[in-house]
Amino acid sequence: MKAVVYERYGLPDVLRVEDVPMPAPTAGQVRVKVAATSINLSDWEGLRGSPAYARIGGLRRPARRTLGSDIAGVVDDVGAGVTRFRAGDEVYGDNLALMGGFAEYAVAAETSLAHKPSQLTFAEASTIPQAGAIAVKGTERVVAGSRLLINGAGGGSGSFAIQLAKRLGAHVTGVDSAAKQDFMRSVGADDVIDYRRDDFTRTSQPYDLILDLVAHRSVFAYRRALAPGGRYRCVGGSVRALLRVLTVGAVAGRVTGRSIGVLVVKEGPAHFQPLADLCVAGDIAIHIDRSFTLDEVPAALAYVGEGLALGKVVVLPS
Numbered sequence: 565m566k567a568v569v570y571e572r573y574g575l576p577d578v579l580r581v582e583d584v585p586m587p588a589p590t591a592g593q594v595r596v597k598v599a600a601t602s603i604n605l606s607d608w609e610g611l612r613g614s615p616a617y618a619r620i621g622g623l624r625r626p627a628r629r630t631l632g633s634d635i636a637g638v639v640d641d642v643g644a645g646v647t648r649f650r651a652g653d654e655v656y657g658d659n660l661a662l663m664g665g666f667a668e669y670a671v672a673a674e675t676s677l678a679h680k681p682s683q684l685t686f687a688e689a690s691t692i693p694q695a696g697a698i699a700v701k702g703t704e705r706v707v708a709g710s711r712l713l714i715n716g717a718g719g720g721s722g723s724f725a726i727q728l729a730k731r732l733g734a735h736v737t738g739v740d741s742a743a744k745q746d747f748m749r750s751v752g753a754d755d756v757i758d759y760r761r762d763d764f765t766r767t768s769q770p771y772d773l774i775l776d777l778v779a780h781r782s783v784f785a786y787r788r789a790l791a792p793g794g795r796y797r798c799v800g801g802s803v804r805a806l807l808r809v810l811t812v813g814a815v816a817g818r819v820t821g822r823s824i825g826v827l828v829v830k831e832g833p834a835h836f837q838p839l840a841d842l843c844v845a846g847d848i849a850i851h852i853d854r855s856f857t858l859d860e861v862p863a864a865l866a867y868v869g870e871g872l873a874l875g876k877v878v879v880l881p882s
């Protein structure tokens with residue numbers, strides 16, 4: 565089968581398309597004929613080996629030869645003990661532990677997959693698992709009238725999170741690059757900020773909730789941007805910023821009546837299916853910017869990594 569492989573961290577030119585042996589599902593795993601794999605920032609981080617958490621399990625070399633975690637496709641073989649799926653089932657899920665979605669076939673743990681809703685295409689379903697789980701968890705504390713800021717709101721998780729927060733009645737400010745301002749407004753943001761021009765932490769109207777998808781500022785800047793009783797949660801960004809949030813942030817928040825911490829997002833269908841249900845009901849829209857073939861995966865990753873993607877980008881292997 566064809567797969568996009570790499571042996572060292574780097575830019576997209578370290579990727580190449582190769583013929584590799586078909587993966588065989590072991591106990592508790594299923595093999596999926598991949599119909600679509602959406603790209604997440606975590607794929608770009610896994611390619612670059614940066615931030616440092618992207619090297620967990622593979623300090624000097626990538627732990628997995630093939631990236632791609634958010635897969636959708638058709639089950640074609642199952643390992644021993646698999647009870648929820650059989651050949652022919654249409655599935656989707658976040659295969660972050662094993663990756664391998666930029667290929668014609670991928671193996672995934674049965675527990676990471678769900679049955680694909682028939683109302684969604686494979687491409688649409690593939691956009692949901694990772695970004696959806698982050699968006700659902702990141703907006704669970706939103707209440708009507710609260711002021712929410714989402715940093716990095718023009719990407720995959722952000723475009724879902726803006727819509728979820730608007731449904732809950734929040735006032736939403738989206739922060740991203742200049743090219744994404746119109747897109748953030750089109751999915752519901754009330755206000756938008758270009759992070760290259762303005763610093764959202766120097767605001768005159770502080771926020772009740774900040775969801776930070778790309779943290780890199782100091783804890784004291786985040787505290788400044790929060791209203792009394794406010795809550796800051798980050799889910800990705802530089803390791804330095806994340807460590808500061810985990811250590812200094814917890815204390816700095818507590819002593820000033822704010823809460824500063826890291827958002828813990830669990831994997832698995834229970835965490836992304838609520839978003840899929842809303843998409844099926846037509847309450848949340850899925851924004852696919854572009855689709856690429858397997859041969860075009862280097863270009864697709866460059867498109868995301870260089871900040872050109874509005875919403876989600878999808879790879880269609882077959």
Ligand SMILES: NC(=O)c1ccc[n+]([C@@H]2O[C@H](COP(=O)([O-])OP(=O)(O)OC[C@H]3O[C@@H](n4cnc5c(N)ncnc54)[C@H](OP(=O)(O)O)[C@@H]3O)[C@@H](O)[C@H]2O)c1
Binds near residue numbers: 739
């Ligand atoms: N369980 C977990 O906790 C978990 C699991 C997987 C992923 N993650 C993390 O979740 C995060 C979100 O991923 P995603 O797939 O939604 O990302 P994405 O689609 O790439 O969106 C991120 C957005 O942030 C923007 N951005 C980059 N630097 C920025 C800055 N300094 N200020 C404001 N915006 C900035 C990007 O635009 P430009 O490039 O144009 O600047 C992009 O639009 C990632 O950090 C990832 O590591 C967490």
